[in-house]
Amino acid sequence: MSGKKIAIIGGGNLGSAIAKGLLKSGFSKAAEITVTKRNTATLKDLKDQGVQVESDNAKAISQADVVVVALKPYNVKEVLSELRASFDAKKQILISVVTGVFLDDLEKITLPGLPIFRAMPNTAIAIQESITCICGRNASEEQHQYVQKMFDQLGVSVNIDEKLMDAATVLGACGIAYALRFIRASIQGGIEIGFDARTANLIVAQTVKGAAELLIKEKRHPEEEIDKVTTPKGCTIAGLNEMEHQGFSSSLIKGITASMDKIIKG
Numbered sequence: 001m002s003g004k005k006i007a008i009i010g011g012g013n014l015g016s017a018i019a020k021g022l023l024k025s026g027f028s029k030a031a032e033i034t035v036t037k038r039n040t041a042t043l044k045d046l047k048d049q050g051v052q053v054e055s056d057n058a059k060a061i062s063q064a065d066v067v068v069v070a071l072k073p074y075n076v077k078e079v080l081s082e083l084r085a086s087f088d089a090k091k092q093i094l095i096s097v098v099t100g101v102f103l104d105d106l107e108k109i110t111l112p113g114l115p116i117f118r119a120m121p122n123t124a125i126a127i128q129e130s131i132t133c134i135c136g137r138n139a140s141e142e143q144h145q146y147v148q149k150m151f152d153q154l155g156v157s158v159n160i161d162e163k164l165m166d167a168a169t170v171l172g173a174c175g176i177a178y179a180l181r182f183i184r185a186s187i188q189g190g191i192e193i194g195f196d197a198r199t200a201n202l203i204v205a206q207t208v209k210g211a212a213e214l215l216i217k218e219k220r221h222p223e224e225e226i227d228k229v230t231t232p233k234g235c236t237i238a239g240l241n242e243m244e245h246q247g248f249s250s251s252l253i254k255g256i257t258a259s260m261d262k263i264i265k266g
């Protein structure tokens, strides 16, 4: 239990997922979390669990020890610059999960010297299974440890240089969507070869989980594990090679670089 009051500014997809993860992990009590957005009706689930729901950002920030900003990139400047007076550089930490807004910009928009972190989680944060890449400035060792502990409760965290934050957004945050599209396509294939949708979903999701766990728990290289599956002249290599002829790896790599270009060039 952290004991700190956390205000999440922008309770949309990611902001709400963070609140859910904080509750589920026991890192925060419901009464310690405030989530803001203009239309608070969509936060009913969180409100029913005891989370404070608010449309007054200034009030939420001034009562918080930790401010998590989960606004859309295009309205961060407009919203935060009006809230400058609510921040306290001596007592607070700002954590931004906003894509493409630099520590420099965040400090200019808010207060000089404010301890500021950028964190890039993904939506699996709602079930404590995120990978979260973190960088920060102006923070004490204790504040760094607090932020890392917070995201470790919500999955796994890794400290990176800010220059890799856009790449982290693509690989980790967008990556959930890429993985789910792989899963959905596999389910479609599974239905075509005979399974009902529900059974295909279970088989594919558990298979993907197993593949990931082999890498995470056993620290294996993907190709080492693929070699164990590909019986000579067998059906796996026939399928894999056909996928490659159709551009499977190439399309993924091109998709990843297209996402990266979108962040950099807009």
Ligand SMILES: NC(=O)C1=CN([C@@H]2O[C@H](COP(=O)(O)OP(=O)(O)OC[C@H]3O[C@@H](n4cnc5c(N)ncnc54)[C@H](OP(=O)(O)O)[C@@H]3O)[C@@H](O)[C@H]2O)C=CC1
Pocket (backbone or CB within 6 Å): 009, 010, 011, 012, 013, 014, 015, 036, 037, 038, 039, 040, 057, 070, 071, 072, 073, 075, 079, 097, 098, 099, 120, 121, 122, 123, 173, 174
């Ligand atoms: N979704 C994801 O998987 C990830 C998203 N991100 C980043 O997180 C940020 C949020 O993304 P996401 O959650 O998907 O976006 P959403 O649009 O779902 O959430 C943004 C929320 O901000 C609220 N909002 C808008 N204006 C204000 C305001 N003035 N005060 C308070 N709240 C406001 C909106 O609600 P209302 O209109 O009711 O005010 C909305 O719910 C983005 O910067 C994104 O790049 C990063 C990693 C992963």
Ligand SMILES: O=C(O)[C@@H]1CCC=N1
Pocket (backbone or CB within 6 Å): 099, 169, 173, 174
């Ligand atoms: O698509 C987006 O722009 C955001 C950033 C990472 C995930 N969703």
